Amino acid sequence: RKEVEQDPGPFNVPEGATVAFNCTYSNSASQSFFWYRQDCRKEPKLLMSVYSSGNEDGRFTAQLNRASQYISLLIRDSKLSDSATYLCAVNPYSGTYKYIFGTGTRLKVLA
Amino acid sequence: EAGVTQSPTHLIKTRGQQATLRCSPISGHTSVYWYQQALGLGLQFLLWYDEGEERNRGNFPPRFSGRQFPNYSSELNVNALELEDSALYLCASSLVGGKETQYFGPGTRLLVL
8 A cells, every 4th residue: 555645636627616635644643744736847836734623725625534544635616727736745754754745636627 | 035946947968977956945944855756656755854964865776865065955966867767856945854844946857868
């Protein structure tokens, strides 16, 4: 089993739709979780950190489910500009640094 | 405030040559991380430097090495280049190592012919 897994997609959704992605992780001791957005041939940009209580930033909501070991990202009212690859990042923090990224979920928002 | 910068943006080398990639972190950040992203693949962790020391490295051969300078900038060296080293090399920085959020530079595209 991979340490961090994401459905590669693509998720093709119409404008205005709500879409959700999950990211599962294998190390139950993981402490830090993040969602990044990566546009084609560009660097990943931090979208949001994921806290135990969940967090929301406008149309984006991130949640952590420790019992089932996954994080989620919900995008409401999808815009064409949301089309990108969404990467999750997990820090297992096994005594030393090791950031692990998922391979990303590709989202296409269609007009 | 300036973000993470990397140079060069593109680099073309031939097999067997050496490549040197450079990264300047966000001002005030002491940790620098290097990642490799081959086409169609995820980010693979290469190296972590903090306060001038190598703190951790990923599953890459020793021909991938680097260093961090007193001003916290960093250099990644790849010796004896192979075709499969062709990738986007991303540098990230954070305030301190460990759990802190990482911010990425624009990357260096390395093509090995």
